[in-house]
Amino acid sequence: MSLEQTQKKLNDYFSEKLDAFGATPKGVDYNGPQAQEHRFEQLSKVIHPEQPFTVVDYGSGYGAMFDFLQKKGWKFEYYGIDLIEKMVLAGRESHKEFPNAHFTTDENEVPQADYLLAGAIFNIKLDTSYEDWQAFVLKTLARMNQLGTKGFSFNMLTKYSDADRMAQRPDLFYGDPLFFFDFCKRNFSRDVALLHDYGLYDFTILVRKDV
Numbered sequence: 001m002s003l004e005q006t007q008k009k010l011n012d013y014f015s016e017k018l019d020a021f022g023a024t025p026k027g028v029d030y031n032g033p034q035a036q037e038h039r040f041e042q043l044s045k046v047i048h049p050e051q052p053f054t055v056v057d058y059g060s061g062y063g064a065m066f067d068f069l070q071k072k073g074w075k076f077e078y079y080g081i082d083l084i085e086k087m088v089l090a091g092r093e094s095h096k097e098f099p100n101a102h103f104t105t106d107e108n109e110v111p112q113a114d115y116l117l118a119g120a121i122f123n124i125k126l127d128t129s130y131e132d133w134q135a136f137v138l139k140t141l142a143r144m145n146q147l148g149t150k151g152f153s154f155n156m157l158t159k160y161s162d163a164d165r166m167a168q169r170p171d172l173f174y175g176d177p178l179f180f181f182d183f184c185k186r187n188f189s190r191d192v193a194l195l196h197d198y199g200l201y202d203f204t205i206l207v208r209k210d211v
């Protein structure tokens with residue numbers, strides 16, 4: 001399956017989730033709020049919140065990350081971008097009382113920001129080959145690096161997810177944490193953290209450029 005076909009199918013997949021479960025963690029394919037929050041906690045570690053900041057949420061869904069950051073009492077301007085218009089509309093609707101929340105489907109409308117966070121956007125590859133999906137991820141990381149001037153973070157399922165590799169699903173992408181750590185270190189910054197210690201079958205990478 002080509003990447004374009006995969007993207008189209010993924011759009012349908014996530015749109016159906018949103019239709020079924022609304023603007024809730026299940027509506028963006030998490031098991032529940034704890035699974036989502038636990039991951040946001042890792043991703044947000046790239047942020048230095050002492051000063052007001054700007055942040056792009058890349059693949060924002062309906063903007064649950066906004067609520068997470070807002071609950072912390074941090075001062076920020078938030079730009080959520082998602083490929084799916086329905087997600088963006090749901091994000092705008094549920095955050096209309098917040099002047100610091102902005103949502104779009106158009107990447108050209110997203111400004112460079114201090115930080116970029118990308119949660120759970122690389123996990124499903126469907127029939128795309130491992131190599132093609134990895135190449136797509138690397139291209140997306142390069143774009144993310146341009147948008148987050150002080151740093152960015154992302155997560156993905158880990159290839160260490162099960163001793164018995166046969167249990168891994170062929171439609172999901174299980175990345176190699178060491179490969180991605182090395183890629184980020186060589187291409188984006190000397191200051192890279194690999195977090196693989198939070199009890200889930202995924203890992204988070206923080207790329208810091210403001211150290």
Ligand SMILES: C[S@@+](CC[C@H](N)C(=O)[O-])C[C@H]1O[C@@H](n2cnc3c(N)ncnc32)[C@H](O)[C@@H]1O
Binds near residue numbers: 058
């Ligand atoms: C599993 S959901 C996660 C949503 C949100 N990040 C969260 O953690 O609550 C993945 C979302 O990323 C979006 N997405 C995936 N790849 C994207 C890309 N390259 N650009 C923009 N949005 C993307 C999908 O449309 C979907 O809404």
